[in-house]
Amino acid sequence: MIRTLHRWPGLVALVLLTILALSGAALSVFPAAERLAAPRTEAGLTVAVLAERIRSAYPGVEQIRRAPSGRVIAYWFDAGAPGAAVIYPETGQGVASADPSQTERWLTNLHRSLFLDDAGRLATAAGAAAMLILALSGAVLVARRAGGWRRWFARLRGPLPGRLHVEIARIAVAGLLLSSATALWMAASTFGLLPTATAPAAPVPNHVSGQVGAALGVMDVLAQTPVAEFRELSFPYPGDATDVFTLKTDRGTGYLDQGTGTLLGWVDLTTWEHVTETIYMLHTGRGAATLGLALGLMALGVPVMGVTGVVVWLAGRRARPKISGNVAAGRAETIILVGSEGGSTWSFAATLHRALTEAGQAVHVAPMSAFDPARSGKAQRFLILAATYGDGSAPASAKGFLDRLTGLDAVPLAPVAVLGFGDRNYPAFCAFARDVADAIEAKGFERLLPYDTIDRQSPQDFARWGHSLGAALGIPLELAHQPVPPATEPLTLTSRRDYGAEVQAPTAILRFAVPEMSAWRRLTGQGMSRFQAGDLLGILPEGSTVPRFYSLASGSRDGFVEIVVKKQAGGLCSGQLVALQPGDRVAAFLRRNPGFHAGRQSRPLILIGAGTGIGPLAGIVRGNTQLRPILLVFGMRHPDSDFLYRENLVAWQGEGRLARLVTAVSRGDRPHYVQDALRGEAAQVARMIRDGARVMVCGGRGMAAGVSDALAEILAPAGLTPATLKAQGRYVEDVY
Amino acid sequence: MKSIVAALALTTALTLPGLAMARPVTLTTTLNNYGGDGAYLVLYVTDAQGAYAGSLWMAGGKSKYYQHLSDWYRATSGDPAQINGISGASVGAGRTLRITLDLADALFDAGYTVHVDAAVENMRDSPNEIAVPLTTKGAGTPVGGRRYVASFTFEM
Numbered sequence: 001m002i003r004t005l006h007r008w009p010g011l012v013a014l015v016l017l018t019i020l021a022l023s024g025a026a027l028s029v030f031p032a033a034e035r036l037a038a039p040r041t042e043a044g045l046t047v048a049v050l051a052e053r054i055r056s057a058y059p060g061v062e063q064i065r066r067a068p069s070g071r072v073i074a075y076w077f078d079a080g081a082p083g084a085a086v087i088y089p090e091t092g093q094g095v096a097s098a099d100p101s102q103t104e105r106w107l108t109n110l111h112r113s114l115f116l117d118d119a120g121r122l123a124t125a126a127g128a129a130a131m132l133i134l135a136l137s138g139a140v141l142v143a144r145r146a147g148g149w150r151r152w153f154a155r156l157r158g159p160l161p162g163r164l165h166v167e168i169a170r171i172a173v174a175g176l177l178l179s180s181a182t183a184l185w186m187a188a189s190t191f192g193l194l195p196t197a198t199a200p201a202a203p204v205p206n207h208v209s210g211q212v213g214a215a216l217g218v219m220d221v222l223a224q225t226p227v228a229e230f231r232e233l234s235f236p237y238p239g240d241a242t243d244v245f246t247l248k249t250d251r252g253t254g255y256l257d258q259g260t261g262t263l264l265g266w267v268d269l270t271t272w273e274h275v276t277e278t279i280y281m282l283h284t285g286r287g288a289a290t291l292g293l294a295l296g297l298m299a300l301g302v303p304v305m306g307v308t309g310v311v312v313w314l315a316g317r318r319a320r321p322k323i324s325g326n327v328a329a330g331r332a333e334t335i336i337l338v339g340s341e342g343g344s345t346w347s348f349a350a351t352l353h354r355a356l357t358e359a360g361q362a363v364h365v366a367p368m369s370a371f372d373p374a375r376s377g378k379a380q381r382f383l384i385l386a387a388t389y390g391d392g393s394a395p396a397s398a399k400g401f402l403d404r405l406t407g408l409d410a411v412p413l414a415p416v417a418v419l420g421f422g423d424r425n426y427p428a429f430c431a432f433a434r435d436v437a438d439a440i441e442a443k444g445f446e447r448l449l450p451y452d453t454i455d456r457q458s459p460q461d462f463a464r465w466g467h468s469l470g471a472a473l474g475i476p477l478e479l480a481h482q483p484v485p486p487a488t489e490p491l492t493l494t495s496r497r498d499y500g501a502e503v504q505a506p507t508a509i510l511r512f513a514v515p516e517m518s519a520w521r522r523l524t525g526q527g528m529s530r531f532q533a534g535d536l537l538g539i540l541p542e543g544s545t546v547p548r549f550y551s552l553a554s555g556s557r558d559g560f561v562e563i564v565v566k567k568q569a570g571g572l573c574s575g576q577l578v579a580l581q582p583g584d585r586v587a588a589f590l591r592r593n594p595g596f597h598a599g600r601q602s603r604p605l606i607l608i609g610a611g612t613g614i615g616p617l618a619g620i621v622r623g624n625t626q627l628r629p630i631l632l633v634f635g636m637r638h639p640d641s642d643f644l645y646r647e648n649l650v651a652w653q654g655e656g657r658l659a660r661l662v663t664a665v666s667r668g669d670r671p672h673y674v675q676d677a678l679r680g681e682a683a684q685v686a687r688m689i690r691d692g693a694r695v696m697v698c699g700g701r702g703m704a705a706g707v708s709d710a711l712a713e714i715l716a717p718a719g720l721t722p723a724t725l726k727a728q729g730r731y732v733e734d735v736y
Numbered sequence: 737m738k739s740i741v742a743a744l745a746l747t748t749a750l751t752l753p754g755l756a757m758a759r760p761v762t763l764t765t766t767l768n769n770y771g772g773d774g775a776y777l778v779l780y781v782t783d784a785q786g787a788y789a790g791s792l793w794m795a796g797g798k799s800k801y802y803q804h805l806s807d808w809y810r811a812t813s814g815d816p817a818q819i820n821g822i823s824g825a826s827v828g829a830g831r832t833l834r835i836t837l838d839l840a841d842a843l844f845d846a847g848y849t850v851h852v853d854a855a856v857e858n859m860r861d862s863p864n865e866i867a868v869p870l871t872t873k874g875a876g877t878p879v880g881g882r883r884y885v886a887s888f889t890f891e892m
Contacts, residue, residue: 063860075860082883084860099771100858109773117825118797190798234806237864 002144003370006137007313013130014306020127021302023111024179028296030104031069032289037096038071041089047230047247048222053092055216058083064233068287072227073098089227125187131180131302135173142170144369148403155729160594161315165308168301175298182283195272210241211259219261225249321350323365325357329372332364335379335414339368339386339398339432343486344457345421346397349385351481355466359475367397368436371404373412381414381448383469384436387421392431405439415448416440417472419465424455448472457546486547488540488587489515489527491561493580500642503667505566507612507642508578509553512561512588527590531556533619534596534696534734537563540587541573548573549591551698551734553615555623561588564615564644596696596734602628604693606685608707610635610664610674611642613699616734618645620696624657631681631688635664635674635703660684674699675706682714690718695725698734757841761892763792765852765866766832768886772856774826775884776801777833778808778819781870784847788812792850793835794823804855807863829884845871854884 010017041050050072055061058076064087066072072087074094085094113120146154152170156163188194216222222233222245229250236243236258244264245256252268269277285292321343329335334356338349349365356363364376368386373379389395394402418440420433430453437451449468454461459481470477491512500507514528521527532555538547554562567578580586598605598620607617607630614634621630632649636642643663652658664677678685689695695711697704708722711731715721725731767775776796781789788811796802802814812818827833852866862883868874868890878887 077882082860082862098860102771105773105858189800192799 002137002140006134006141007309009130009133010306010309011313013127013134014310016123016127017131017134018303018306019114020111020124020131021299023107025296025299027104027107027111028285028292028299030101031285031287031292034067034071035069035289038067038069039086039088039090039095041070041072041227045089045227046223047225047227047233048216048219050089050092050227050230051222051233052216053089054087055092057092057094060238062235066227066230066232068281069289121187121190125184125191128180128183128187131176132184135177135180138169139173139177142166142173144400146400148400148407161308161311165305165312168305168308172298172301172305175295176302178282179295179299182279185279186283189276208242208244208264209257209259209262211257212236212241214257214259214261219245219256221247221254221256221263222261321347323350323353326353327362327364329364329366329376329379331378332362332376333378333380334361334363335376335382336363336365337368337371337382337384337386337401338365339384339395339401339436341387341389341395341397345385345387345395348421348454348457348462348481351462351479352383352385352466355477355479359477368394368401369397369399369404371401373408373410373414376412376414379412379414381473382412382416383448384416384418384433384440385421386418386430386433386436388428388430388432392428392435394432398432398436402435402439405436405443408443411444413446415446417447417449417469418451420451420453421457422453422455429453429455486538486540486589487527488538488589489517490585491515491588493582493584493586494560495582496580499644500566500637502641503637505611505637505642506578507564507566507644509562509564509615509644510577510580511554512586514556514559514561528561528588529556531561531590531592532597533623534598534616535593536591537561538589538591539573539577540589541576544572547589551593551596551613551616553619555619558619558622562615562619564612566612593734596698596732598623598696599694601694602626604629604631604659604688604691606631606633606688606693606695608633608674608678608695608697608699610699610703612644613697613703613734614644616698617696618648621652621658622648624652627656629659629688629693630657631660631662631684631693632658633662633664633674633677633681635666635677635699637665637667639663639665673706674703675710678707678710679714685711685714686718689715689720689725689730693730695731696734697732699736701735704733704735758838759841759892760836761839761890762834762836763850764832764834764887764889764891765827766886766888767827767829767884769830770856770859770884772829772859774828774856776805776826776855777865777885778802778805778853779835780808780811780851780853781843782811782849782851786849789848791818791822792837793833794819795833796826797823801855801857804861805853805863806855806861807851808853839870843870850890852881852885852888854881856884 051064054064054074058074058078060077061074062077063075064072072089073084074087075082075084077083084098086096086098087093088095109115112124114123116123143149143152146152156166185194225247231250232248234246236245243258245258247254247256250269252266254266255264256262257264281287282291285295336349336352338345340346353363353365368384386398387395418433418437420430422430422433433453434451441447449472452465452468454465462481463479466477466479493510494513495511497509498506499509517527517529521529531552533552535552536549537552538549540547550563550565552561553564554560565574565577568574577586596616605620605628607620609617617632617634621632624630636644649658649661653661662677662681664672664674666673697707711722722731763779765777765779778794779792781792783789791808791812799814799816803809848870850866850868850870851864854862854865860883865881865883865885866879866888868879868888872892875890875892878889880887
């Protein structure tokens with residue numbers, strides 16, 4: 001609901017809001033510039049002295065105005081010709097033209113009416129309303145994503161566009177709320193929807209003295225009003241003895257006799273006028289130039305958030321299958337909550353949704369992160385389908401779920417079933433789903449079905465679980481899941497390098513051509529248009545619908561797609577890959593893996609890998625054009641057989657892309673493993689970590705555990721542990 | 737060029753003196769290129785004593801800016817009834833506002849004066865930009881304004 005409220009105003013008003021934000025940001029510069037350029041007023045200067053100075057310089061002076069920036073402008077008539085100038089208060093002389101800047105005028109008209117007069121004013125008011133809705137709904141979404149309002153500035157994870165979107169939003173939202181709310185107020189005032197701000201003019205004083213020519217200096221009110229409070233002084237018409245001086249200050253408006261200088265009447269500014277002026281100041285920055293600049297700066301975030309918002313939206317649309325007939329949360333009897341990283345769990349949810357709907361149920365499917373029992377009043381059961389990300393973390397669509405769960409005040413009566421999705425080859429099999437099941441149990445939810453798991457997207461497992469669910473609901477339920485094959489692109493092998501045959505570990509570096517794609521796909525970052533070393537290449541082997549993933553050893557800037565593959569005994573996919581010859585094709589797709597990117601910082605890197613784990617590390621070294629210091633620890637069986645990237649590593653070292661290469665050889669007289677090599681470099685490793693180095697480990701699970709132990713020993717004297725580094729995002733693993 | 741025909745669309749004050757006897761009068765106001773946004777103009781009439789007699793036309797739609805037409809505003813307190821049905825859009829720099837209306841014969845050669853107050857956003861207010869006595873002799877003679885009006889003519 002909130003997401004919909006955020007998405008549609010954003011998409012519809014994207015262009016309009018971009019225009020308003022950019023013109024607003026440009027306009028925010030003017031008050032600050034005017035403030036800087038305004039001639040200083042000496043302390044203690046009174047209106048009487050200032051007006052006297054101006055009148056001696058311009059005897060025909062009719063009006064003096066002081067802007068909130070401190071700029072004083074005088075208007076006069078001289079021999080029938082009107083004149084105006086910015087005044088230097090110390091002399092009363094004009095120093096600059098008082099004509100408004102044509103650029104500012106143009107920008108103002110664009111900003112408030114798109115040069116379309118009232119129709120344009122209505123459009124910009126609608127834009128302000130859209131901005132207000134976006135800011136409010138966006139704030140709710142940020143809080144939800146971070147896991148609560150108190151975690152507003154929590155560290156963000158996930159793909160760059162989404163991160164950038166939230167990163168900007170959580171700073172800019174304050175300014176955008178202020179600007180859009182004040183804009184709506186001003187629009188309402190322009191269209192006469194608010195009471196007019198101006199109090200009726202004071203009645204013309206009937207009791208003027210009839211005399212003229214009092215000196216400004218003797219007028220008490222003028223002599224007592226400091227210039228800092230002064231806004232406007234209008235002189236009486238020459239030759240009209242009934243006319244008066246009109247003085248406007250921050251406090252109100254007064255009328256002065258031109259013959260005696262006595263105060264004939266005074267009207268205070270009303271509260272309403274104060275409110276209106278404050279709102280005008282907050283929106284335009286006139287009188288609050290620094291705030292104006294800050295608002296302008298925040299407005300610059302709008303176009304960036306527009307673009308990243310569209311990218312996030314498109315990516316989300318692609319990632320999850322279209323669920324037709326999704327019943328609103330408030331009306332659904334069954335709520336399916338999905339925790340999915342890459343989208344495959346969504347396709348299971350879609351199958352479940354379809355089957356339950358066909359059985360006559362009202363079903364709502366939502367990401368786990370949107371879990372909110374308070375909004376699911378009719379729910380009779382919750383079905384949670386949860387994948388696991390990495391070593392037991394929440395997948396993308398389940399971020400914040402556990403926090404929301406623990407934060408619940410009241411436990412709903414509706415019972416819950418938890419189904420985990422994972423791969424039994426991993427020790428952390430369904431670790432997140434397990435955590436969810438435990439937390440639900442601990443919270444005191446009723447259990448609909450015992451906790452169950454689906455191994456490697458098995459349709460058989462899923463159908464079996466469907467039978468138990470059907471039995472629990474008292475309806476026959478057949479879950480016929482056809483895994484939605486990921487959208488693949490054909491990749492053509494251009495070259496291969498072979499290693500390891502002598503050590504019974506046939507391994508190949510496979511290089512494919514980047515597939516050709518349309519400009520639109522490139523621009524929106526779809527498919528293989530943008531990738532970097534550490535991202536994953538999914539390969540769909542012939543005869544299987546389940547993809548296998550390989551770490552990319554190249555970035556899109558390299559102009560090719562490279563992976564390192566070792567032939568597994570009986571492995572379907574690796575067998576097919578290792579048998580490829582140049583010109584052959586495979587079906588592949590890209591999965592981003594932002595957790596294993598080198599990042600753009602200039603801090604040193606410690607790369608540790610063994611066997612095919614060298615792939616993404618070599619890719620990172622190849623892409624190290626900024627020459628950040630890199631220490632690479634590489635474990636192999638025998639240097640004459642499986643020293644992958646040997647020539648390249650030597651060359652990169654020569655170019656400075658690799659500072660130091662340490663190898664460990666596990667076959668031979670003295671077996672030496674990666675962790676041993678690491679211990680041998682203890683001093684340097686400790687020094688680099690002290691300098692802020694990031695550790696990236698890629699390879700088998702056993703090696704990773706050994707490396708973690710070795711690092712713990714190396715770091716202990718410094719009071720650090722691998723766990724603290726992990727928490728800071730400075731120790732990342734890609735293990736298999 | 738704006739051409740507006742406002743037959744008998746006058747306030748009672750101006751039509752009362754000679755209800756049966758009225759003649760069409762065309763008031764032409766041409767602005768100079770002062771380099772700003774559209775100008776708010778108000779055309780109104782004062783009697784021989786200088787007292788406000790009635791309004792002829794308000795060019796400018798947003799009442800919150802009327803206070804800048806300061807003479808007219810002071811005389812009327814910005815009363816919207818004074819310009820009810822006789823208002824239109826503001827007039828751009830260099831453009832001409834032409835309105836035709838039936839003015840009572842009794843207004844001519846009787847000391848009445850036509851005034852134009854002008855105001856432009858972010859520029860100086862110009863009350864009493866024009867003040868022309870309503871005389872049959874003065875008809876057709878262009879008069880220059882003080883700040884924004886290049887020429888003002890009334891023709892019968």
